Amino acid sequence: MVDFVLVIVAPGQGAQSPGFLSSWLEIPGLRDRLAAWSEIAGLDLISYGTTADADEIRDTAIAQPLLVAAGLAAAEALLDGSPLPPVVVAGHSVGEFTAAALAGVLTPEQAIALVRERGRAMAKAASVTETGMTALLGGDEQEVLAAIERHGLTPANINGAGQIVAAGTLEQLAALAADPPARARPLSVAGAFHTHHMAPAVEHLRAEAAAITPADPRVTLLSNADGAAVATGADFVARLVDQVGRPVRWDRCMATMEGLGVTGMIELLPGGTLTGLAKRALRGIATVPLKTPDDLAAARALISKETAQ
Numbered sequence: 525m526v527d528f529v530l531v532i533v534a535p536g537q538g539a540q541s542p543g544f545l546s547s548w549l550e551i552p553g554l555r556d557r558l559a560a561w562s563e564i565a566g567l568d569l570i571s572y573g574t575t576a577d578a579d580e581i582r583d584t585a586i587a588q589p590l591l592v593a594a595g596l597a598a599a600e601a602l603l604d605g606s607p608l609p610p611v612v613v614a615g616h617s618v619g620e621f622t623a624a625a626l627a628g629v630l631t632p633e634q635a636i637a638l639v640r641e642r643g644r645a646m647a648k649a650a651s652v653t654e655t656g657m658t659a660l661l662g663g664d665e666q667e668v669l670a671a672i673e674r675h676g677l678t679p680a681n682i683n684g685a686g687q688i689v690a691a692g693t694l695e696q697l698a699a700l701a702a703d704p705p706a707r708a709r710p711l712s713v714a715g716a717f718h719t720h721h722m723a724p725a726v727e728h729l730r731a732e733a734a735a736i737t738p739a740d741p742r743v744t745l746l747s748n749a750d751g752a753a754v755a756t757g758a759d760f761v762a763r764l765v766d767q768v769g770r771p772v773r774w775d776r777c778m779a780t781m782e783g784l785g786v787t788g789m790i791e792l793l794p795g796g797t798l799t800g801l802a803k804r805a806l807r808g809i810a811t812v813p814l815k816t817p818d819d820l821a822a823a824r825a826l827i828s829k830e831t832a833q
Contacts, residue, residue, distance in 0.1 A: 527787075527833070528787050528788060528829050528830055528833060529611075529612065529784055529785045529786045529787055529788070529830075530609070530611045530612070530786070530787075530788040530789070530790065530826055530827065530829070530830040531611060531612040531613070531614060531781055531786045531788070531789050531790075532599070532611050532612070532613050532614075532623075532626065532789075532790045532791075532792065533613075533614050533615065533616070533619070533623070533789060533790070533791050533792070533798045533799075534591075534592075534595040534614075534615035534616065534619030534620075534622035534623050534626070534791075534792045535591070535595075535615075535616055535619050535791060535792070535794060535795065535796075535797045535798055536591070536615070536616035536617030536618050536619045536772075536797075537584070537587050537588060537591060537617060537618050537713055537717070538711050538712050538713055538797075539591065539794045539795075539796070539797050540581050540587055540590060540591055540594075540794060541578070541581075541794065542576065542577055542578050542581065543573075543574055543575070544573060544594070544793070544794045544815075545558075545569075545570065545573025545574050545594055545597075545793075546573070546574045547816045547817055548594075548597065548598065548601070548793065548816075548817055549570070549574070550817070551601050551817060554597050554600070554601060555570065557597055557600065558570050558573075558593060558597055561589075561593045561596075561632070561633075561636045562593075564633055564636045564637050564640070565589040565593065565636055565637075565639075565640045566640065567586060567589055567590070567640075569589065569590055569593050569594075572586055572590050573590055573593075573594060578712070582712050582713070582714055583647065583714065584643050584646050584647040584650060584713070584714050584715060585640075585643040585644045585646075585647040586643070587618075587643065587713075588618045588621075588639050588640075588642055588643035588646070589636060589639050589640050589643055591618055591619070591622070591794075592618060592619075592621045592622050592625075592635055592636060592639045593636060594792075594793045594794065595615075595619065595622035595792040595793055596622055596625055596626070596632050596635070596636075596792075597793070598792045598793035598814050599622070599626055599792055601817065601820060602790070602792075602814070602820055602823055602824065602827070603827075608626065608627075608628075608742065608743060609827060609830050609831045610743055610744075610830075611743055611744075611827075611830060612743065612744045612745075612746065612781065612784060612786060613626050613627045613741075613743055613744065613745050613746070614745070614746035614748075614777050614781075615748075616681075616683075616748065616772060616774055616777075616797070616798055617681070617717065617718070617748065617767070617772050618639060618642070618643075619792075620747075620748055620763075620764055620767065621635045621638065621639045621642070621764065622635065622792060623745060623746075624738075624741075624745070624760060624761070624764065627741040627742055627743050627745040628739050628740075628741060628742040628743075629738045629739055629740070629741050629745065629757040629760050629761065630736070630738060630739075630757075630761075634736055634738075638729070638732060638733060638736065638764075641728065641729060641732040642725065642729050642768065645724065645725035645728040645729055645768075646715060646717060646722060646725045646768065647714065647715070648724070648725070649715065649721060649722050649723070649724045649725040650714050650715025650716070650717075650721070650722075652721070652724075653693060653721060654693060654694045655691065655692060655693050655694065655715050655716035655719075655721050656691070656692075656694055656697055656710065656711070656713065656714075656715065656716060657680060657681075657689050657690065657691040657697075657710075657711045657713050657715075657716060657717065658689065658690050658691075658697050658700065658701065658708050658709065658710050658711065659681075659687055659688075659689050659690075659708070659709045659710075659711055660672075660687070660688050660689070660690060660704065660705065660706040660707070660708055661686060661687055661706055661707040661708075661709060662686045662706045662707055663686070663705050663706025663707075664705075665686075665688070667705050667706075668688050668705045668706050669688065670705075671700065671703075671704075671705035672688070672690045672700070675690075675692070675696050675697075675699050675700045676692060676696050677690040677691060677692035677696050677697070677700060678690070678691050678692060678716070678718070678719040678720070678771065679691075679771055680716065680717060680718040680719055680771050680772065681718065681771065681772045681774060682771060682772070682773055682774065682775050683772075683774040683775060683801055684774055684775030684778050684779075684801060684805045685775075685778075685801045685802075685804035685805040686706075686804070687801065688706075689711065691716035691717060691718065691719045691721075692716050692719065692721075693716070697710070717768070718767065718768065718769065718770055718771050718772055719769065720769060722768045722769040723769055725768050725769070726765060726766065726768045726769045729764075729765045729768060730765045733761050733762075733764070733765050736761065738757030738758055738760065738761045739757045740755070740756050740757045741754065741755075741756075741757065741760065744784070745760060746777045746780055746781075747760065747763045747767075747777075748763070748767050748772045748773060748774065748777065749763050749766070749767060749770065749773065750773060750776055751773055751775075751776025751777040751778075751779055751780040752776075752780065753780065774798075774801070775805075778801070778802065778805050778806060781802075781806060782805075782806055786806065786809065787808070787809055787810060788809065788810040788811070788812075788826045788829065788830070789802050789806075789809055789810070789811045789812070790811075790812050790813075790814065790823045790826055790827075791811070791812070791813040791814060792814055793814045793815070794814075794815060795812075795813025795814040795815050795819070796813045796815065798813075799811035799812070799813040800813075810826060812826055
């Protein structure tokens with residue numbers, strides 16, 4: 525009887541903070557790995573993850589490759605050469621690229637190259653109109669959704685655990701903030717992601733993705749579109765592309781996790797956001813957010829628990 529089911533998750537944009545990669549560079553081989561991925565991304569990921577300030581890494585074209593590279597580097601440090609056990613894998617927004625590589629749908633190099641194009645295209649789309657995103661915390665879900673619609677905004681992330689993210693123009697967000705249906709917190713992102721404002725980025729990413737032949741996932745891989753497990757790599761990459769302009773349904777991902785009997789969660793670097801949601805929505809779940817290398821031992825203990833069955 526299986527009594528422990530582990531999910532490994534990757535956070536999305538906004539999880540980054542200045543210097544979050546610094547302590548990880550002492551792990552043998554990790555600096556070289558990040559240097560190689562920097563060449564693909566056309567960015568000095570090591571510098572951005574260690575010495576850059578908050579405004580620099582808020583830039584969408586920088587933040588997205590940085591987060592995917594950091595998540596993949598942490599996963600490699602976590603597994604330390606061992607194969608990925610039969611876990612569940614999911615990523616939030618850009619974290620889906622990390623998840624796709626972890627599940628074997630994309631190689632790490634393909635994930636970095638594709639997310640480079642995603643970040644650049646989304647930054648360009650966001651520059652057309654001044655837009656942003658605001659998290660609404662608590663409140664009645666239907667009232668929150670009604671207020672978002674009333675102001676012409678989009679519920680870009682429905683995260684569960686009482687968190688919905690509204691996205692749209694800064695004028696629309698200001699009107700929402702003047703009469704919020706719940707506690708409002710502006711997010712450190714540079715555009716209205718997962719809305720119609722990203723339509724040009726969707727088309728650019730679709731053209732770039734056409735050159736990739738993905739593999740089918742080796743483990744259970746969940747999609748932000750509807751929380752479903754995706755059977756083929758081609759389907760998952762198509763969803764990755766479309767998701768740029770569509771809402772993230774992390775609530776449905778967590779509902780699927782609950783249905784699968786998930787009892788443990790490891791959140792890849794920079795961990796904290798998704799494990800925080802899980803603690804409120806998936807009661808009793810064991811969580812380990814990877815923030816520093818000191819967290820690896822606890823995360824490996826969860827993997828050992830999974831593989832011991």
